[in-house]
Amino acid sequence: MTHIVAARTLPAARDGVAAMSGRFAGRIGLVTGAASGLGRDAALALAAEGARLVLFDRDAAGLAGTQGHCAGAVAVTGDVSQAGDMDRAAAALDTLGPVTLLVTAAGMLGPTLPLAEVAESDWDRVFAVNVKGTWLALKAVLPRMIAAGGGAVVTVASGAGLVANAVFPAYSASKGAVVLMTRSVAASHAVQGIRANAVCPGQIETPMLRGVFSALGDRAASVEATFRARNPSGRFGEVPEVTAAVLFLLSDAASYINGTALPIDGGRLA
């Protein structure tokens, strides 16, 4: 079978040039997980379209790399699972102005073990980062969005939050929680002009995915080939393909889309 890689409509060039126009001109928001992968690219694309951002991640060096390409951005180094760290992000948002955008991309995979073999500490950590971290970001931003008269949230969940994942059961459970937390926000806060949607990527070419394969050692090539073959598109996704969906859901073009959990997976869950 021949797999055709569709032409992609990429967001505006991420060249670090101050963007005074675009879908997000003058809008202010928080991006977690901004040092790498999907969070980094969403931040670069939002900034290229005029948003002013607080960039949050535990990786200070990576964060500085992103900040250097996001005009007017403020970087806050911290752990999404720590309320005090998120308070610092909230304080940074208050220096910028009314907050109308949130992207929660910080996340971790955790152990590749059957559920009953997962250590309590690993279980707690996966839920602390993926679930509590998303909640703390929402807790920081929602009151500010309400005060601003509305806004748009995109959480980065996973296809593993929509269907069972036998390899990463703790991760799958945590991402399922992210999906329903997001839908709860949609149901609770639509009346205040807030939309909340989750994106549910399949396998996307990021450092996180590469880490999965490198941990497999000699088996990496065959497992990667199997994963690719399982996907109707015959390939993994590229980061800008997720970013395009994140920016659409944040944009006014998605004004009546609220509470959805959008697979971005080349048809894997079709």
Ligand SMILES: NC(=O)c1ccc[n+]([C@@H]2O[C@H](COP(=O)([O-])OP(=O)(O)OC[C@H]3O[C@@H](n4cnc5c(N)ncnc54)[C@H](O)[C@@H]3O)[C@@H](O)[C@H]2O)c1
């Ligand atoms: N890459 C994929 O195939 C894929 C698929 C589905 C969902 N996702 C989700 O997308 C999101 C982004 O992942 P990615 O693939 O870009 O991975 P990545 O490893 O490139 O980026 C994740 C970022 O989150 C940050 N982070 C992790 N734990 C943190 C913490 N406790 N506090 C602050 N920052 C923290 C990391 O430092 C890193 O910068 C994650 O939530 C992940 O679960 C990724």
